Amino acid sequence: MNMITFFIVGLLVHVVFFISIFDIYFTSPLVHGMSPQRVPLPSPAKRLVLFVADGLRADSMFKPDTNGTIRMPYLRSVIQESGSWGVSHTRVPTESRPGHVALIAGFYEDVSAVAKGWKENPVEFDSVFNESRYTWCWGSPDILPMFAKGASGDHVYTHTYPAAMEDFASKDASKLDTWVFDQVKEFLRSAKENQTLMSQLHEDKIVFFLHLLGIDTNGHAHRPMSKEYLDNIGLVDSGVAEIVTVLEEFFGNDGRTAYVFTADHGMTNWGSHGASHPSETLTPLVVWGAGVQRAQRTTTFQNYGDDYIREWGLETYRRIDVNQADIAPLMSSLIGVPIPLNSVGVLPLKYLNNSxxxxxxxxxxxxxxxxxxxxxxxxxxxxxxxxxxxxxxxxxxxxxxxxxxxxxxxxxxxxxxxxxxxxxxxxxxxxxxxxxxxxxxDRLFLGCSVVLGFIGWTSYVVLVILKTHASLRKPPASRDKTAGRHLGRVFVCVGLLVSVFLFLQASSFTYYIYCLLPVPVWYGVLKEFGILVDLMRSVPSLNLSKCFGYFVLVTFGIELLVVSFFYRAVLTLGLIVLALWPVVSGLYRKTKSRSVSWVLSCLCLAVFPLLPVVGREPNTNYVLCAGALMLFTSFLYILSRRHAGLHTRDRWLFIGQMLQVALCAYVPSSTHSSLQLKQGLPLFNQLISWTTLVSSFFVPLLSSTRLFHRLLSILMSLICVYLLLSTGYEALFPPVLSWLMFVWIHMEQEAIDTHGMSNRNELSHIDFAENIDLSRIRQLSLDDIRRSHFFVFFIIIAFFGTGNIASINSFDPASVYCFLTVFNPFIMGGLLMWKVLIPFIIVMCTFESVQVSTRLSSRSLFLIVLVISDLMALHFFFLVKDYGSWLDIGTSISHYVIVMSMTIFLMLLSVMTHILTSNKLHIGQKVKVHFK
Incomplete structure (x- = not known):
């Protein structure tokens, strides 16, 4: 199997392994064909008004200010006099789409909705709106349409503002809520002049839905402790009070209106949401009006597993907590419509005032x-x-x-x-x-099939390494071809039996993939059984103690990497241990200056995993420092290469890139200053940002393909983009990581001589564009296992070093403000993903350099990396669970997804980095892509 075929097959296999987790754990819980269940008694309310304050935390509403002032006085009076209250407990992910689906449809959204940005329905579902006679909605274009699309008939009417209004740089995001309140009042005024609409409004089973996004937008832009966020809470309270008054007057104070006020999710102190912190999962719930139990005093201690109730000053009022999905059957019961067919909520009877x-x-x-x-x-x-x-x-x-x-x-x-x-x-x-x-x-059955395929694929890769890249005695030329044909027939029969079994069970198409994949994989393993025989014959000639030492090293290293997913501080421990490598290997005696540089760079990088993942305020001074550090390093390199082969064109290219670094270090500071003054995103800054992003893909191709020339050009282009996407200390991470990577290249070069490998390449003379002489490519040695493990460790460092996506709630919209401020989940998500990948590319380019300088083919060392990554993925596959807290379940699944995504990305990035390092763009000529 040649390199390209092996790459394509490996990529497809890992895509299958990746997708399998969604079929096993993330399939939609929805079923269809149920009959609606109606209550044969009159409902207490004719109409229901649902207020959802997007992003409102429970404590932000209930807890008084430091001076004792109540933030929402109207709703506080409802709690104390005329309604019932409690906390609605949300589930992970604490995002707008899943929260609203739980509130209005009564079930917890499956992750398949992520693929559509939580804007469209991956499957149709029933909702309170659908079961109502008429529903009128006002609010965000991201939320309202999904319930209209899922409704049967034409009885759900939506009124949305333009998407451009959802601007994080807006001077006053509370205008989103003011727009909703104004539209509702205008709607009721117009109804008085429209007899048809007036008659519809006086029917029963009516729902009004007011989606209030201002609090969430202000929380993202200014943080939940900001004046903007807290002022917006007060505006919502007064708006709710006004709408209640207007509605009661409109319907003649008939006492047949029920009101529900809640939130879809909360928000962390640093303005994000998505995970399971109490500030995200505890949302307020206040219900009052027709059919609702009035406020009740209590003298008994209420234990809800938290101490918030005393801080809120509500310990004497009965608190009724619910799961978020329980609100859907509560609303259905109040207005007498069937509970949504897919609801898993349980009616909270304590909220009802009825027989x-x-x-x-x-x-x-x-x-x-x-x-x-x-x-x-x-x-x-x-x-x-x-x-x-x-x-x-x-x-x-x-x-x-x-x-x-x-x-x-x-x-x-x-x-x-x-x-x-x-x-x-x-x-x-x-x-x-x-x-x-x-x-x-079917979870156990599918899981066993995937594990069988996993083990088979990893075994096959190991056999490929032994067959093509290890110094084993080659197998005899005369193979038993008859046995091979018999083996092929056996596996064809096995595949047919599996297919017939799945056909009889009417299994889905994906089941065939998961169950049939192990068949060709294990055929490939058993077909190469002779390699294992050759390995056994070579055992007497091997250094068993050294082999055992490397086995222990790899096993310990993999476990260390697995633990680092749970505790980022373990990466610091790993870097400290790594700093001792020159001493343990004896390299310190040969190259003291570089060994000292290795130790210092490891220790500097070890600081980052100890810093907070999230919770930091934007501080663009760090960005300026990172830019200055990069400029200083680049200047020293150009100065040192002035008489060492740096062409004039390359020198001017580097100077141009240095000016770009300086500009990109300044733009975030300028942008955030402008936004703080509420002057919006400067057009010049936006143009610089997008131009830098686009140019970063081809500017490095203009530089010399000499090893350090090209690496420095790539680094400056990537860091320019990274600076624009940084808001704090993480801007320093790529320069420090690059320092360690450059030292690693030198150290591996010295390690070649230390282990007796002659004819090493001089680093200053290595050219990526030159094809390596096949006669100079060596076979793999045991020390290459260490190199591969170092690479995997550095990839994990690149991923979790600053905690960019160590937790889903570390998303900070401020990171993309240099590019755009209007909410767009796909563009924002793409930019943040590129920010995560930039440290990956730095490590990948370094790995490419190590392969070239140590005279290895790009395939051989990467195969070892593939084995280590797959062993980690298999480890996490066994750690996936569907019990315990939602945080435990989500974390276990996300770890597997992260490792599998990392493996797939590494395979794709290996091609990208090869192009980045080995190809040169000549103006007016096409780029020729060479593969080793």
């Missing part, structure tokens, strides 16, 4: 609605599983379900409402467990 009969009927409808989902899920799984292999969920067989439902119905008819409610709660718990049982029914 026990009404509560029992509502809980019965809730239980049957969830049971309907369970029945559909069970039927689907039974139809796609051979009868003798199907294992039903024992607590809820057909007979037990019938008994449960009939017994509960009988209790309601006899007037035993409290007992019926208890029965419904038991049924809901069991139905929820059954839904999870059938949702994860």
């Amino acid at each position: 026990q009969h009404f509560k029992a009927e509502s809980m019965y409808a809730n239980a049957v609605q969830i049971l309907e989902q369970f029945k559909v899920k069970m039927t689907q799984k039974k139809e796609t599983t051979l009868s003798f292999l199907f294992t039903p969920y024992q607590p809820l067989t057909d007979s037990k379900m019938t008994e449960f439902v009939s017994h509960t119905r009988s209790l309601i008819q006899k007037g035993h409402f409290d007992e019926a409610i208890q029965q419904c709660e038991v049924l809901i718990d069991q139905a929820m467990e059954g839904l999870s049982y059938y949702h994860t029914y």
Whole structure:
């Protein structure tokens, strides 16, 4: 198999492994075909008003200011006099789309929605809006349309402002909320002159939805402790009070309107959200109006697992906490519409002010609605599983379900409402467990198939290394071709049997991929069985103690890297240990100055994992320092190369890049100053930013292909972009990382001589563009395992060194303000991803240099890296779990996704970095891409 074929096959295999985790853990929980469940009693409210203050934290609303002033006096009076309140607990990811789906549809969004930016529906779902007679919505164009698209018929009306209004650089983001309040008042005024609309508004089962995005936007732009954020909270409170007054007057104070005020998610102190910090998952809930229990005093201690209630001064008012999805059945019950068909929320009865009969009927409808989902899920799984292999969920067989439902119905008819409610709660718990049982029914089967493919692929790569890049005795030329043909027939039969089995089970297309992938992979492994025989024959000639030492090193190193995903400080420990390498290897005696530089660069880099991941305020002084450091380094290099082969054209190119570095170090400071003064993003800064980003891809191709010439040009281009995307200390990370990388190249060059390898290349004479003499390419040695492990370790450092995406809530919109300030998730996400990849590319280019300078083919050393990365990925695959807290579940899955993404990116970046280092762009000529 040649290099290109192997690369394509390896890439496809890893893409399959990557996608498998989504089929195993991230499949949509939604099913269709259920019947809506209605309560046969009149509803307490004709209409419902839902206020969602996007990004409002529970403590920001409930906790008084330092001077004792209440931030939301109107809603505080509701809590103390006329309504019920509590905390709504959200789930990870704490983002707008999943939060609103949980609130309005009653289920927790699956991750497949990420692919569409949480703007469109990956699958259609039912919602309170869909079940209503009419719904009118006002707010963000990112949220409202998804509920209109998911609605049957044409009864959900949306009114959205232009997307350009969602500008983080806006002078006053609270205008987003003012727009909503003004539009609602104008809508009610116009209704008085429109008889058709007036009659619609006086129907029952009506919903008004006010999406208030100003708090979230101000929180991102100015942080939740800022005056802008806190003032916006007060504006929302007064706006809610005004809307309530206007609505009550419009409907003649008929007392048939219910109100719900809540938030989709909270926000951290540094203005981000997405993870599981209490500031993100604890959101306020206030409900009042028709059918709602009025405020109740309590003298007993309320234990909710937190101490916030005393800080809020609400310890004497009964607090009723709910899960976010429970709000959907609460709203449905208040206006008498069926609970959304896909809802997994449980009706919080303590919020209702109604008869026990009404509560029992509502809980019965809730239980049957969830049971309907369970029945559909069970039927689907039974139809796609051979009868003798199907294992039903024992607590809820057909007979037990019938008994449960009939017994509960009988209790309601006899007037035993409290007992019926208890029965419904038991049924809901069991139905929820059954839904999870059938949702994860194939998880073990698919997991075993993926693991089998994983092990087979890793074994095959090891055999390829031994066959083509190790100094083993070559196998005899006369192979038993007959045995090979028999082996092929056996695996063809196995593949056919697997296909027939999947066909009989009506399995999806992806199941065929996961289950059939191990077949050709293991065929390739067993086909090369002779290599293992050759290895066994070579054992007597090997240095077993050295082999064992490297085995221990790799095993310890992989475990260290795995632990670093949980504790970033472990990377600091790893760098400190790495600093001792020159002493342990004996390189210190040969090159003391470079050994000292190695130790210092390792220790400097070791500081970064100890710094906070998030929570920092933007400080562009660090960006200026990073730019000055880069300029100083570049100046020293040009000065040192003045008489050492640096052509005039390269010198002028470097000078131009140095000026660009200086400009890019200044732009973030200028931009943030302008935004603080609320003068918007300067057009000049925006043009410089986008021009720098585009030019960074081809400017390095204009420089000389001499090793250090090209590396410095690449580094300056990348750092220019990185500076524009930096807001604090992380701007210093690439220069320090590059210092260590340059030293690593020199140290590996010295290590060649130390281990007795002759004819080493002089670094100053190495040219990336020159094809390596095949006769000079050496075979792999045990020391190359160390080089590969160093590379993987540096990649992890590049990834987690500044904690850019160590946590999903480390996203900071301020990082992209030099490029744009209007909210655009795809462009912003792309820019942040490029920021994450820049340290990767620096390490990849260094690795390319090490391969060239140590006379290795680009394939051989990378294969060892692939094995180490795959062993890490397999480790994380076994750590994936679907139990415990949502943080534990999300973290375990994200770690596997990160490692698999890293492996795929490394394969793609290896091609990109080869082009960056080895090709030169001549003005007026085409770029010729050479591959070793």
